[in-house]
Amino acid sequence: EAQVTQNPRYLITVTGKKLTVTCSQNMNHEYMSWYRQDPGLGLRQIYYSMNVEVTDKGDVPEGYKVSRKEKRNFPLILESPSPNQTSLYFCASSLSGLAVTGELFFGEGSRLTVL
Amino acid sequence: LAKTTQPISMDSYEGQEVNITCSHNNIATNDYITWYQQFPSQGPRFIIQGYKTKVTNEVASLFIPADRKSSTLSLPRVSLSDTAVYYCLVGPTLNYGGSQGNLIFGKGTKLSVKP
Numbered sequence: 469e470a471q472v473t474q475n476p477r478y479l480i481t482v483t484g485k486k487l488t489v490t491c492s493q494n495m496n497h498e499y500m501s502w503y504r505q506d507p508g509l510g511l512r513q514i515y516y517s518m519n520v521e522v523t524d525k526g527d528v529p530e531g532y533k534v535s536r537k538e539k540r541n542f543p544l545i546l547e548s549p550s551p552n553q554t555s556l557y558f559c560a561s562s563l564s565g566l567a568v569t570g571e572l573f574f575g576e577g578s579r580l581t582v583l
Numbered sequence: 584l585a586k587t588t589q590p591i592s593m594d595s596y597e598g599q600e601v602n603i604t605c606s607h608n609n610i611a612t613n614d615y616i617t618w619y620q621q622f623p624s625q626g627p628r629f630i631i632q633g634y635k636t637k638v639t640n641e642v643a644s645l646f647i648p649a650d651r652k653s654s655t656l657s658l659p660r661v662s663l664s665d666t667a668v669y670y671c672l673v674g675p676t677l678n679y680g681g682s683q684g685n686l687i688f689g690k691g692t693k694l695s696v697k698p
Contacts, residue, residue: 472626499684510690511627511670518684526685558626572619572686574626 470495474559474575481549482583489544489578491559497573499562500542504528504555505577511558517542549582556580587671592693601658603692605671608652616647616654619670621691627670631656658694666696 472493481487493500501516503526513526517536531553533545542561546553559575588606595601607616615634619627631638633645633654644657658665668691 501684501686503688508690511688513686513688516684516686524684527687556624560626571629571632572627574628577624577626 470573472559472561472573472575474557474578476578477576478579480581480583483550484548487546487549487580489546489557489559489580491542491544491575492540493542493561493573494540495561495563495573496539497561497563498539500536501526501560501572502532502534502542502544503558503560504553505558506555514544514557546580549580551582554580554582586687587673587689589669589671589689589692591690592695594695594697595661596697597662598660601661601665601694601696603656603658603669603671603694604653605656605673606653607671607673610651610673614651614674616645616651617672618643618645618656619672619688621668621670627688630669661694661696663696663698666694668693 475490498519502514503511504514505511512528514528514532515523515526515534517523520536520539523534523536536542557578557580560572562572615632617632618630620630621627631640631643631645633647635647638645646655670688670691672688
């Protein structure tokens with residue numbers, strides 16, 4: 469089954485404790501991206517990757533890191549989480565970054581709480 | 584980057600046709616318009632995409648006027664299960680200049696369908 473898998477789905481952590489949210493896709497997609505969703509603010513892009521070893525900042529990259537060492541994986545790293553990073557996070561992938569391919573496939577989301 | 588403006592919320596009744604309009608005044612020549620649907624605690628999913636005039640699929644129609652500065656998502660005969668948030672997404676452009684993968688979703692329109 470074609471899918472984007474995120475882990476963990478739910479996490480409660482404390483300020484300053486490094487954490488990684490994994491994202492994996494099995495569709496051989498080139499493009500992957502991370503979003504956070506907060507009430508009243510919609511979806512905001514954190515980072516994106518056009519292909520392996522190519523990453524770039526989205527609109528809200530502060531406090532996050534990413535890496536793209538393999539095509540299928542695109543982990544989101546919070547080196548020193550803070551309470552303002554409490555949010556619902558989504559990973560998405562697409563055949564390419566071009567809109568002509570149409571569809572972004574989203575994961576089920578990871579709800580992160582930083583105390 | 585083309586930013587979008589949508590109504591924050593809309594109400595409808597079962598069986599009615601719903602039209603959600605999105606404004607994108609600074610859309611670029613090579614930008615496409617894509618709509619996504621999101622249910623609570625789930626990732627968004629693709630509904631429809633178009634460039635100009637009209638596009639129709641099994642779930643919706645997309646109307647785009649000649650100037651492309653707005654677009655309208657039309658949902659025929661909505662049911663309770665169409666209650667969701669709908670996002671209009673414009674871009675990215677085909678210029679490979681770094682912004683190609685930067686996607687701006689906006690805040691979406693929360694559609695509530697009542698019996």
